[in-house]
Amino acid sequence: MSLAGSSERIGFLRQTLARIEAHSTPAAARQGVWRSHKSDRIALGGENFSLDRVLGGGLQVGALHDIVAAHPRDAMAAAAFAAALAVRFSRARSRGAFVWIVEDIGAREEGLPYAPGLRLHGLDPARLVFVRTTNVRDTLWVMEEALKCRGVSVVLAETWARAKDYSLTVSRRLALAARAGGSAGLLRHAAAAGEADAIVSAAATRFEIAARRSIPLPAAGRGPPLPGAAAWGVRVVRMRAGLGRAVDWQKFSNVAWDHEETCFRDALSLPLVATPRNRPAHAAQESALLSARVFALKSRTFSDLDENQRRAASRVA
Amino acid sequence: MTLADARAMLPALEVAEADASAEAELLAGIADWCRRFTPLAALDSPDGVLLDVSGASHLFGGERTLLAEIVAALAAQGFAARAALAPNPALAWALARFADIELVPPDIPERDLHKLVADLPIAALRIDSETTAALAQAGLRRIGDLLMRPRAPIAARFGAPIVARLDAILGIRGDPLSPRFETPAYLVERRFAEGIARREDIEATIAGLAHELCALLERHGESAREIDVSLFRVDGVVKHLSAGTSRPLRDAKLIARLFRERIEAAGEEGLDTGYGFDVVRLAAIKVERAAMPQSTLAIEAAVNGADYSADLADLIDRLGARLGWRRVLRFEQQETHIPEFAVAAIPVAQTRGRSVAHATQNGSTANANLLPARPLKLLERPEPIEAIAAVPDSPPAKFRWRRVWHDISAIEGPERIAPEWWKHEEAALTRDYFRAEDASGQRFWLFREGLYTTETVEPRWFLHGLFG
Numbered sequence: 001m002s003l004a005g006s007s008e009r010i011g012f013l014r015q016t017l018a019r020i021e022a023h024s025t026p027a028a029a030r031q032g033v034w035r036s037h038k039s040d041r042i043a044l045g046g047e048n049f050s051l052d053r054v055l056g057g058g059l060q061v062g063a064l065h066d067i068v069a070a071h072p073r074d075a076m077a078a079a080a081f082a083a084a085l086a087v088r089f090s091r092a093r094s095r096g097a098f099v100w101i102v103e104d105i106g107a108r109e110e111g112l113p114y115a116p117g118l119r120l121h122g123l124d125p126a127r128l129v130f131v132r133t134t135n136v137r138d139t140l141w142v143m144e145e146a147l148k149c150r151g152v153s154v155v156l157a158e159t160w161a162r163a164k165d166y167s168l169t170v171s172r173r174l175a176l177a178a179r180a181g182g183s184a185g186l187l188r189h190a191a192a193a194g195e196a197d198a199i200v201s202a203a204a205t206r207f208e209i210a211a212r213r214s215i216p217l218p219a220a221g222r223g224p225p226l227p228g229a230a231a232w233g234v235r236v237v238r239m240r241a242g243l244g245r246a247v248d249w250q251k252f253s254n255v256a257w258d259h260e261e262t263c264f265r266d267a268l269s270l271p272l273v274a275t276p277r278n279r280p281a282h283a284a285q286e287s288a289l290l291s292a293r294v295f296a297l298k299s300r301t302f303s304d305l306d307e308n309q310r311r312a313a314s315r316v317a
Numbered sequence: 318m319t320l321a322d323a324r325a326m327l328p329a330l331e332v333a334e335a336d337a338s339a340e341a342e343l344l345a346g347i348a349d350w351c352r353r354f355t356p357l358a359a360l361d362s363p364d365g366v367l368l369d370v371s372g373a374s375h376l377f378g379g380e381r382t383l384l385a386e387i388v389a390a391l392a393a394q395g396f397a398a399r400a401a402l403a404p405n406p407a408l409a410w411a412l413a414r415f416a417d418i419e420l421v422p423p424d425i426p427e428r429d430l431h432k433l434v435a436d437l438p439i440a441a442l443r444i445d446s447e448t449t450a451a452l453a454q455a456g457l458r459r460i461g462d463l464l465m466r467p468r469a470p471i472a473a474r475f476g477a478p479i480v481a482r483l484d485a486i487l488g489i490r491g492d493p494l495s496p497r498f499e500t501p502a503y504l505v506e507r508r509f510a511e512g513i514a515r516r517e518d519i520e521a522t523i524a525g526l527a528h529e530l531c532a533l534l535e536r537h538g539e540s541a542r543e544i545d546v547s548l549f550r551v552d553g554v555v556k557h558l559s560a561g562t563s564r565p566l567r568d569a570k571l572i573a574r575l576f577r578e579r580i581e582a583a584g585e586e587g588l589d590t591g592y593g594f595d596v597v598r599l600a601a602i603k604v605e606r607a608a609m610p611q612s613t614l615a616i617e618a619a620v621n622g623a624d625y626s627a628d629l630a631d632l633i634d635r636l637g638a639r640l641g642w643r644r645v646l647r648f649e650q651q652e653t654h655i656p657e658f659a660v661a662a663i664p665v666a667q668t669r670g671r672s673v674a675h676a677t678q679n680g681s682t683a684n685a686n687l688l689p690a691r692p693l694k695l696l697e698r699p700e701p702i703e704a705i706a707a708v709p710d711s712p713p714a715k716f717r718w719r720r721v722w723h724d725i726s727a728i729e730g731p732e733r734i735a736p737e738w739w740k741h742e743e744a745a746l747t748r749d750y751f752r753a754e755d756a757s758g759q760r761f762w763l764f765r766e767g768l769y770t771t772e773t774v775e776p777r778w779f780l781h782g783l784f785g
Contacts, residue, residue, distance in 0.1 A: 073721075073757060073759060074758075074759075076693075076694070076759060076760075076783045076784070076785050077758065077759070077785050078785075079693065079694065079785055080693050080784065080785015081785065083693060083785065084785075096625075097629055107697060108697070110694050110696075110783060111692075111694040111695050111696040111697060111782060111783060112662070112694060112695060112697065113693065113694055113695075114660065114691060114692055114693060114694060114695035114782060115648035115650075115660040116656075116659060116660060116691035117691040117692045117693040117694070117695070117782070117784070118693065119691075120690065120691055121693065125648045125660070126647075128647065128648060129633065129645065129646075129647060129665065130645075130646045130647065130648065130662060131636060131640070131644060131645050131646070132640075132643075132644040132646070133640060133644065134640075138639075138640060141639070142636060142640070145632060145635065145636065146632060146636075149625075149628050149629060149631075149632040150625040150628050151625035151626055151627075151628040151629030151630075151632065152629065152632070210758075211757055211758030211759050212758045213726065213727075213754060213756070213757075213758045214727070214754060214758070214760075216726075216727045216754075223711075223712070223728070224712070224725065224726065224727055224728050225726075225727045226727060226728070226729045227727040227728070227729055227752060227753070227754040227760060228727075230760070230784065230785055231758070232758075232785075
């Protein structure tokens with residue numbers, strides 16, 4: 001056989017392989033839908049959102065993502081972050097159910113999802129299908145079945161699985177199910193707070209979440225300030241499909257959730273210590289800092305601020 | 318005779334206390350088992366079962382064979398039974414207890430029927446003992462005596478029910494029996510010479526029966542909403558598995574898959590095959606006219622123009638079959654402002670047809686700033702906390718929840734939610750809700766219950782929900 005002929009055959013074989021890999025499910029092959037290797041990504045924030053840049057454009061849709069709290073007291077922050085992600089995925093597809101799975105242990109520890117609160121997060125509770133399970137095995141089964149269903153756009157499961165119940169095999173099954181069904185899977189490990197680095201998983205992304213104080217809004221009168229928009233510290237622990245640029249795996253970036261636009265925003269500086277209150281001498285300076293920070297929250301990037309505001313915002317309380 | 322007399326006659330008498338409820342349960346179990354012959358089985362307390370076998374006797378090789386089979390099978394289970402078959406229930410009841418005749422053919426001429434009935438004692442009419450005694454005093458001991466006499470004086474002297482019973486036993490009046498279970502709309506079954514015990518065999522049988530049932534449904538243009546599988550064990554126990562669907566179903570594969578999930582959920586102990594099942598019956602209990610295939614769920618799952626709402630409904634059916642119907646829920650707004658009841662979690666099966674949309678179409682939360690703050694997660698029951706506030710009316714400065722102190726750094730409130738005075742007779746307490754954030758960034762939904770001085774001396778604090 002001539003050299004040219006063999007290279008043609010190799011090229012043909014490569015194409016066939018690519019086609020087989022792209023047709024990840026027989027259903028897709030039947031429909032003649034070509035799937036690209038890189039599945040769609042959903043941007044989490046507006047333009048130039050820092051986390052989007054780190055993640056390479058956003059979070060993948062047909063994939064599994066792990067979410068872990070940094071400390072047991074950050075459990076609710078992780079839950080809210082996961083819910084915000086789910087809202088993002090749910091909004092990206094105009095139809096498609098949002099399946100939320102809660103175990104009975106979770107219901108006792110943290111409570112059940114509350115529909116008016118979800119509406120505040122930006123989700124229409126009519127699209128929610130809420131499933132209660134008794135144990136981890138059922139949770140994983142429900143998650144796999146829901147991910148495979150094409151009528152579901154995102155599945156959020158809160159599992160109290162211990163490390164021995166969650167392994168590479170389990171996560172790979174879930175990831176494959178997500179890819180086959182074209183839905184996003186979010187798995188929050190409620191019992192593994194602080195063990196983000198120790199989890200072994202085949203998920204596309206893994207986040208570690210810490211609770212952060214929100215940027216407070218000034219209160220009328222002399223009392224304590226009003227709490228502001230929900231804010232969290234997010235660390236990307238693991239990410240497949242590396243970018244080729246250095247990612248700081250230890251850095252927490254502060255984000256806030258804008259429920260009007262249902263997107264994340266960079267929160268450039270969040271107060272780390274309680275601002276002194278009831279002290280008139282600091283009042284003027286305090287309000288300047290406060291307005292600078294609020295402005296920082298609303299603007300897209302640091303560079304949007306003018307010089308004075310930048311100086312004000314960079315001063316730490 | 319009393320127990321003392323009986324013991325006097327026979328000192329070695331064995332005595333056991335009658336357990337009425339256990340006997341009733343046993344009778345119910347026998348009636349369930351008898352449903353293998355016909356679905357119309359009724360209890361005839363305290364010691365009988367009535368079966369309506371019209372049209373079913375040919376399946377068992379004739380009426381006499383059917384009777385013999387029933388008696389033999391019950392004897393094999395350890396019960397001594399007498400069976401009788403007659404054109405009407407009252408006559409069958411009477412024959413089984415008071416006569417030796419087993420079978421009365423349906424086309425019996427009236428004269429013979431009268432002669433038969435005339436020989437039965439008055440007790441065969443199922444009237445109470447006082448009336449029987451009164452009739453005996455009047456010299457009427459057999460039904461024939463009653464038949465000979467004019468009815469009006471008998472009814473006047475002994476009560477109208479006697480006449481009704483006479484009519485019933487002669488078959489003049491209908492006497493419908495009320496079966497224990499709802500008669501299914503459609504029924505297919507398979508009988509085995511030997512019991513099947515392996516799970517794969519049971520699932521394969523159900524799959525085959527599902528095909529037959531769907532063919533039957535198609536012929537009549539209907540679809541099933543509730544399907545029931547009855548498994549009759551060889552030793553008399555009956556197992557039921559039922560599955561409901563959120564939309565009318567006529568697809569054999571989906572039905573078979575639903576029951577596969579149910580069997581898996583039941584597990585080995587739940588199914589308890591024993592020596593095997595020798596009758597497997599698939600019944601469609603509730604059916605509906607098959608409309609155009611459209612989803613009754615308010616969620617429309619369409620991606621890229623294709624409609625996946627059928628897939629979603631199928632997923633929900635399978636989840637419900639595996640986990641139980643109460644565990645697959647949707648949220649529905651209720652007509653109340655009390656937070657814990659404002660939204661109810663309803664099983665998806667019960668929301669069919671009802672729209673549960675809350676907000677606008679595409680879920681935008683316009684004017685979300687005007688919405689009161691509501692937590693992401695609500696505790697099932699508000700948990701009491703210790704809160705320290707400067708004055709009883711003011712927001713708290715710190716509180717202790719689950720043994721951890723939290724210093725509050727930002728707080729919003731109060732939002733006053735008064736109780737529904739039109740519902741409660743005794744005074745319920747007003748709640749002042751606060752959204753609090755502590756120094757580490759956790760956010761809580763607290764409330765103080767009871768207005769200071771007007772409702773209670775010492776208001777109590779609770780934590781109701783968590784924001785993220």
